[in-house]
Amino acid sequence: MASAVSQQSPPRLSEDWLATIIGLIIVVIIGSGLLGPGAQNVSLSAEAGQTTAAALRPLSGWRVSATLDGESASIEDAPTALADGQNVLITCRDGAVSTETAAAPPEGVTPPPENRAQVVLVNECAAPVRVTYQTRALIPWPVFNLFSR
Numbered sequence: 516m517a518s519a520v521s522q523q524s525p526p527r528l529s530e531d532w533l534a535t536i537i538g539l540i541i542v543v544i545i546g547s548g549l550l551g552p553g554a555q556n557v558s559l560s561a562e563a564g565q566t567t568a569a570a571l572r573p574l575s576g577w578r579v580s581a582t583l584d585g586e587s588a589s590i591e592d593a594p595t596a597l598a599d600g601q602n603v604l605i606t607c608r609d610g611a612v613s614t615e616t617a618a619a620p621p622e623g624v625t626p627p628p629e630n631r632a633q634v635v636l637v638n639e640c641a642a643p644v645r646v647t648y649q650t651r652a653l654i655p656w657p658v659f660n661l662f663s664r
Contacts, residue, residue: 555650561607561638568624570631571648573599578649581605581612584642588612597632607640 528536555574561567571577575596581588593614594603602617620626620635627633638644 556647557634557649558645558647559605559634559636560643560645561636562643563638563641566621566624566635566637568620568633568635570627570633571597573597573601573630573632574650576650580647580649582645583607583610583612583640588644590614590646599630599632600627601632602627603632603634604637605634605646606637607644610640612644612646 555572555577557569557571559567559569577595577597579590579593579595581590588607588611590605590612591614593605594601594616597603602620604615604617604621606613606615617635620633621637624633624635634646634648636644636646
């Protein structure tokens with residue numbers, strides 16, 4: 516006697532659920548910056564008489580701000596597009612913050628790593644100085660702001 520064996524197929528998600536899950540995975544990948552550089556934020560702080568340096572991604576569209584003794588300071592001619600191997604020298608002297616591009620970092624500062632630009636902050640003022648370089652996210656969309664907080 517032959518018995519009929521019923522074969523049950525495993526439960527499957529509908530096409531709507533699959534599309535929703537794939538869409539959420541794409542949002543997480545883009546929002547977390549895995550698909551490209553997300554928002555960048557690099558701050559340098561130097562007390563009176565100190566020098567500090569930081570390596571940055573060679574990107575364009577940087578926004579530059581500075582504070583001197585906690586008060587907003589004007590920073591003239593700060594480059595917003597950085598290139599590989601570039602050295603940006605930011606100096607605080609006599610209460611003013613100035614910027615110049617140097618061929619090499621100042622004495623005592625190591626050159627930037629490969630594929631990076633370098634910002635060097637030299638504080639010759641009597642108060643602490645803070646310089647911040649920032650970029651926005653690759654895709655500025657409100658949903659992606661959830662991942663940056």
